[in-house]
Amino acid sequence: MNNCPMCERKFKKLDDFPQVYLENFERNKLPPDLVLPYNNMNEIFVSQGTNLGNPIAPQEVVESLKNNQDIEYDGWIWRIDEQISKNSYSYLRRKKNNIDSVLKEIDPYLTKLKNMVGRQVKSIELLPEIKKHWHDDTSFEIPNTTHNLHFIYENPEENSNDEEKLRKATIYISGTNLPPVINDCPIIGTLFYYGRLNEM
Structure with missing residues (x-):
């Protein structure tokens, strides 16, 4: 299911689906001395x-x-x-570039994701309840910092015949500017989910 059956728009992001079943959430442990890149907001x-x-x-x-x-x-x-x-x-x-101040702000969200594994919920419930970046709807501004949570989506091949397809969203911590390669930013976690149209 790569397209909406009603309007034919493509499902690309988590919140393109009305409902999502969260198969798993893997949280990465970041080193305490991590230097967050691309933090140049003065x-x-x-x-x-x-x-x-x-x-x-x-x-x-x-x-x-x-x-x-x-x-x-x-x-x-x-x-x-x-x-x-x-x-x-x-x-x-x-x-000040301090990973602790960033983790303090996003810990409640990451804990919520862990607690929602194995449940089907409205897709919006799996996204952070914080302000979206002004020009990128896959980035969310982490309060009291100059960093963002940035989502990168990996979707199944369009010619796949599976009715339900496991999808993946990788969550990065990015700075005020994205680097040339997103992999330069640390990964804080990965979502594995199935997009669904109706409650089951």
Whole structure:
């Protein structure tokens, strides 16, 4: 069953089906010292008295950066960006690259998936209850981080005659930009499921 019997649209993603039977969920254990790639979202701050409309950098940051290239402050990494005028600079702030902070946000979702193995549910129940990425409906923005859960789907061959086909969705942790090769991103888990049209 690769197409909707009513409108002929192709079933490509998990939520293309009304119902899904979750055959298995395999969660990967990530090393605690893992460095998450492609995390390049910076926020631009400025020093006091700079009228550019940007937020003002904390004075503690401004003072500390006079003698340092990078500093950590309140869970963020700060650095000087460029000199705006004689006494004014812009500053870049990005979230500290911490796998623990990412796992803290997604653990409840991953636990829910494990508990749903062997059940048939509405397909939307297997997706994260968080905001989708603004230009990619297979990515979900992990709250309080600059990373996403990114789903890659592997579907059966179209000429397969099996009525029920086991499908696979691999869940990656990606940064604000996708790398040239998705395999550069760590895999947090894999879903194996059957798409179904009606309750059984």
